Amino acid sequence: LSLESRLRHAVDHEEFELHFQPLFDMQGLGIIGAEALVRWPQEDGSMLSPGTFIPLAEETGLIRTMGDWILKTAARQLQSWHEAGHALKMSVNLSLKQLKSEEDVARFHAIVHPFIDPSWITLELTESMLIADPTAIEALMEKLNEYGFEIAIDDFGTGYSSLSRLQHMPIQTLKIDRSFVDQIDPAGKGAAMVAIIRQMAESFGLLTVAEGIENEVQYQHLLEHGVNFGQGFWYGRPVPDAEFRGTFL
Ligand code: G
Ligand code: G
Ligand code: MN
Ligand code: NA
Numbered sequence: 014l015s016l017e018s019r020l021r022h023a024v025d026h027e028e029f030e031l032h033f034q035p036l037f038d039m040q041g042l043g044i045i046g047a048e049a050l051v052r053w054p055q056e057d058g059s060m061l062s063p064g065t066f067i068p069l070a071e072e073t074g075l076i077r078t079m080g081d082w083i084l085k086t087a088a089r090q091l092q093s094w095h096e097a098g099h100a101l102k103m104s105v106n107l108s109l110k111q112l113k114s115e116e117d118v119a120r121f122h123a124i125v126h127p128f129i130d131p132s133w134i135t136l137e138l139t140e141s142m143l144i145a146d147p148t149a150i151e152a153l154m155e156k157l158n159e160y161g162f163e164i165a166i167d168d169f170g171t172g173y174s175s176l177s178r179l180q181h182m183p184i185q186t187l188k189i190d191r192s193f194v195d196q197i198d199p200a201g202k203g204a205a206m207v208a209i210i211r212q213m214a215e216s217f218g219l220l221t222v223a224e225g226i227e228n229e230v231q232y233q234h235l236l237e238h239g240v241n242f243g244q245g246f247w248y249g250r251p252v253p254d255a256e257f258r259g260t261f262l
Contacts, residue, residue: 017073020053020066024075024082029053030060031086032251035261036104036222036244039236044261046102048137048244049087050251051079071108080111081124088128090254095129099262104135104165109142109150118156131161135186138164140172147178154183165222170210180217187214189240191225197234204234211238 023029033047053061070076084105091103111117125131136157143150143166154164165186166174170193189210196203207223214221223235226245235243249261 016066016069020069020073020075023053024070024079027082029079029082030253031083031090032253033090033257034244034251035249035257036102036242037248039223039232039240039243044101045242046104046135047257048104048106048251049083049090050106051083067108071110074110076108076110080108081120084121084134085124085128088125088134091133092128093254094258094262095133097258097262102133102135102163103129104137106137106167107142109138109145112138112142112150112153115153115156118153118160121157121162122160125162132163135163135165137167137188139167140169140174143174143178143182144172147175151178151182158183170206176213184219186220186222188222188224191245194223194225194227194231194235194245197231199230199234204238207235207238207240211240215239 030052031049032052033049035044036046036048037043038045051063051067053066055061067076070079087103087105091101094101121136122131125134138150138154157164163186164184165188166184167188168190169187170190187210189207193203193206193210197207198204211221220241222242222244223231223240224244226232226235226243226247228247231245232243232247252260
C-alpha cells in the first residue's frame with residue numbers, strides 16, 4: 014500500500030495520537046501550557062513523526078480532516094486537564110491549507126467551544142505562511158482573534174516576513190526558532206538574534222517563546238534577555254497524556 018492510501022485510511026479511522034510538550038514560564042519555572050504534536054502509530058509498534066507525513070497530508074488535502082481531529086482532540090484534552098484543576102494553555106500547529114476562508118475559522122470555533130473556551134488555545138502559524146498572501150491571512154487571523162483564539166508565529170526568524178506588516182498583524186506571540194537557541198553561546202551570533210527578536214517583540218507588544226532549549230546555559234541566557242516562555246528537551250520532551258500528567262502536573 015502506498016503511503017498516501019495508508020494515510021487516507023488512518024485519517025478515516027482517526028489512527029493518530031497527540032503528544033504534549035510542556036511550555037514553561039521562564040521567570041517562575043512553572044508550567045503554563047503544552048504544545049500538541051501529532052504522531053502516527055504504526056502496526057509494528059513504531060511511531061511516525063509528523064515530518065514524514067504532514068507534507069503528504071498537505072499535498073493531498075488530508076491535512077484538513079486530520080487537522081480538525083487534532084484540534085478537537087487537543088481541546089478535549091485541555092478540558093480534561095482543566096477539570097483536574099490545571100489551568101493550562103494549549104498550542105496547536107496549523108498548516109496553511111487548513112486556513113483558507115472564514116468558514117474554516119467558524120468551524121475551528123465550533124470544534125473547540127464545546128470543550129474549552131478558545132482563548133485557552135494558541136494556534137501556531139509558521140512565518141512562511143504569512144508570505145504568499147499576507148492580506149488574506151491577516152483577515153483570517155483577525156477572525157481567529159475575534160473568536161478568542163490566540164496566534165503565535167512559529168519558527169520565527171527563518172521566514173522573511175515583512176517587519177512592517179508584522180508590526181500590525183493580529184498576533185500575540187513570537188516563537189524564536191530553535192536554530193537561534195541552538196547557537197547560544199554567550200559570544201555567538203545566536204545570542205544576537207535572540208536579543209534582536211526579543212526587542213522587536215517588545216516594541217510590537219508581543220510575547221516571546223524560545224523553542225528547543227536543551228541546556229541550562231541556553232535557559233540562563235534566554236532568561237537574561239527577557240524571553241517570556243520556554244520549551245525544549247531540557248524542560249521536557251513531547252509525551253502522551255498519561256506521562257505528561259505524571260511528569261509535569
Ligand atoms: O514533533 P516533530 O518534531 O516531529 O514535528 C515536526 C514538525 O511537524 C514540526 O514543524 C511541527 O510543527 C509539525 N507538526 C507537529 N504536529 C503538527 C500538527 O498537529 N499539525 C501540523 N500542521 N503540523 C504539526
Ligand atoms: O516546528 P515546531 O516548532 O512546531 O516543531 C516542534 C518540534 O520540535 C517538536 O516535534 C519537537 O519534537 C521538537 N523539539 C522540541 N523541543 C526540542 C529540543 O529541545 N530539541 C530539539 N532538537 N527538538 C525539539
Ligand atoms: Mn510549533
Ligand atoms: Na518551530
